[in-house]
Amino acid sequence: MAAARRIHGGEAVADCVARAAWTVIAEPGDAVAGALIGALGAEEALSVAAGGRSRSPFTDDTGEVGFRALREAQARWRPRLQQEAVRSAFLGALEIGARLVIPGDPQWPDALDDLGPHAPSALWVRGRVELLTASPRVSMVGARASSGYGEQVAAELAGDLASTGAVVVSGGAYGIDGAVHRAALGVGGATIAFLAGGVDRAYPVGHQRLLQQISEHGAVVSEPPCGTAPTKWRFLAGNPWIHQLGTSLGGGRKGNPPSTKLPPGRPPGPKPGQFGAERAARGVRFPFSCIEVLFCPPPCANQLPGSPIGTSR
Incomplete structure (x- = not known):
């Protein structure tokens, strides 16, 4: 007790x-x-x-x-x-x-309650617990085997959003997830990493330093308790929490759908195409092999759902 x-x-x-x-x-x-x-x-x-x-x-x-x-x-x-x-x-x-x-x-994010019986019973949090209910929040996930272009675009999007005050939510994995976490931290923004194991288990091992930085400047979150090893099933089970917590959603490899169905009320945003300056002022489409996220640069960030961007508790 x-x-x-x-x-x-x-x-x-x-x-x-x-x-x-x-x-x-x-x-x-x-x-x-x-x-x-x-x-x-x-x-x-x-x-x-x-x-x-x-x-x-x-x-x-x-x-x-x-x-x-x-x-x-x-x-x-x-x-x-x-x-x-x-x-x-x-x-x-x-x-x-x-x-x-x-x-x-x-500090409990009420958006998770929309998952019904699949919602977590509790969350273990290492870092800034207040970020769970901070607003706005944007979820960005994508392929682990991502291209350099996909990581570049993901980082630019995450950095722009984090610089406007959005909390960037992702899963701490290699590829797109790591790119968006690093970008958010790089501009002095806030980011949340949902893990498939305990918050004391840095996984993947190659992200040990990154996850430590997130726990110091953002938040590392999981439902499994400390000491729990990550598994493929736990990775998949955690995806709806990432999706539910934010506004914008991610994709997977080219030709593959996201690993879970999107939660009700959390539709994906447009998938921008060629990431050129001449098309950056509006939502456009780019290949599913990169990421899937609602994009709007800082000058038009208030066009994102849940003005100015993201969702509230």
């Missing part, structure tokens, strides 16, 4: 501990966990996860699907439901100065 108070700082200590436990036992985007927490609250839902209730609180007309889903989920959760694992999550966060943000906190 003492560690929870130091890391969270709010009054809802029991809810904080329960939600921290959920980040330990459930994978990001676990819809069964999300539905259970939504129906019962984090504390009672944790009791259900441990086997303290035999019937599912969420069922279809027959009751079979809900019960089966709960039974299968309990089998996934129980091996991880260990007091020492939750304690380690708090101690790991204390060691690096991370914070835990939960729904209802002033």
Whole structure:
């Protein structure tokens, strides 16, 4: 409890501990966990996860699907439901100065609630926690195997947006993600990196210095607790959070769609074409092999959704 108070700082200590436990036992985007927490609250839902209730609180007309889903989920959760694992999550966060943000906190980004049962139960944050609700915010993601041209364009866009005060949100990966983070930091702007592992695990390893800089001048965020290794599934599960948190969205390699469906209410902006000065004053299209983001240079930045740019809480 003492560690929870130091890391969270709010009054809802029991809810904080329960939600921290959920980040330990459930994978990001676990819809069964999300539905259970939504129906019962984090504390009672944790009791259900441990086997303290035999019937599912969420069922279809027959009751079979809900019960089966709960039974299968309990089998996934129980091996991880260990007091020492939750304690380690708090101690790991204390060691690096991370914070835990939960729904209802002033720093909680309400846009994530639109993800319903797929929304994170809590967020571990290393760095400037207030950036989660800062406005405007713009999400920019793209291919890891990106071209030099794609990285150049991404960096110019991110730098222009960050220089106007937008918080640039991305995933910390190689390629486009790294380019936009570096550009935002390069102009003295703010940036958020959503990670697929714990905020104490610099991944990819080649971005160790970059992620350290982001934690010092921006924010590094994850749902998995400290000590959690990144996996491909966790990368994919985190993409909707990046998309949901900002206004503009990214793409992937040429010929490939984005790795997740776009969240409701977060349509992509235009994909500019040749990035020439003669066409920079309006939204134009460029190849999907680069990035996909709503572009408007500083003189017309107020044309972005959520004037002047980005979205509010």
